Amino acid sequence: MKSVIIGAGTYGEVYLAYLQEAGVDVVGFLDDADGVQGTSVRGVPVLGKIDLLETLSATHGICAVYCPLGNNKLRVKFLERARALGYETPSYIHPSVVISPNVKVGQGVYILLGTTIMPYAEIRDYVMISMGVHLAHHTVLKEGTFLSTGVNFGASMVAEKFSYVGISATIMTGVKNLGEDCLVGAGAVVIKDVPANAVVAGVPAKILKFKQPPPRIGNELVFQNVSIRAGLERSAA
Ligand SMILES: CC(C)(COP(=O)(O)OP(=O)(O)OC[C@H]1O[C@@H](n2cnc3c(N)ncnc32)[C@H](O)[C@@H]1OP(=O)(O)O)[C@@H](O)C(=O)NCCC(=O)NCCS
Secondary structure, eight states: OEEEEEOOSHHHHHHHHHHHHTTOEEEEEEOOSTTOTTOEETTEEEEEOGGGHHHHHHHHOOOEEEOOOSOHHHHHHHHHHHHHTTOBOOOEEOTTOEEOTTOEEOSSOEEOTTOEEOTTOEEOTTOEEOTTOEEOTTOEEOTTOEEOTTOEEOSSOEEOTTOEEOTTOEEOBTBOEEOTTOEEOTTOEEOSOBOTTEEEETTTTEEEEESSOOOEETTEEEOSSOEEETTOGGGOO
């Protein structure tokens, strides 16, 4: 099946290698960065900008689109656009991944080498998991989540949409929820729920800041699951 990869950077180059090893016919890349159109990556041409998706199936017979971008919102946006245009957005799971047949896996999911996933986990559309991640049972990764290399993700919790977990972080079993679009810093040990939009880091993880200010009622910041007094953000997670 003729395919293109969105993103002609180093991660795109790495996915090119894995997809070619898996027998996928990668015909080209698409990338919006100035100056890369007309160049090539390992001999595969950068065909044009991402808008070219509109015509690629007719002009090049492309059927499938891969988009291994680390930016969760862009990855989801481009894959949803591709799907709306009628392209397939297949998943790629490296052959070394140990995954129970009882795991539900959505579309456009990418999982790299050495990851292990226990039964009854659920991995929704457009999730990206890097190398050597351990994902425990009954955990749900919602759309557009990203788990970096070496993440240890405990059992029976939910990562809301666009959650981003940095390299070698641990999310301890007992945590119930990583809020939408939160960011867990490299090496963090998360022992409490993380509010939506929060950036947390450290051992144990504390809130560094919010990507967007959480709503406020009087003197209280109101999160998905917790409400704390203004000014006490660093002790909330
Ligand atoms: C947490 C993170 C998002 C913070 O980035 P930032 O907003 O630019 O923050 P800064 O670098 O300005 O640091 C702010 C403070 O947090 C501390 N800090 C930053 N990252 C930290 C981390 N991972 N663990 C502990 N403390 C951290 C800094 O030392 C600094 O402390 P100070 O205010 O006492 O000096 C970032 O450092 C991080 O860990 N990103 C994840 C990267 C990653 O894993 N990518 C995956 C690649 S595959």
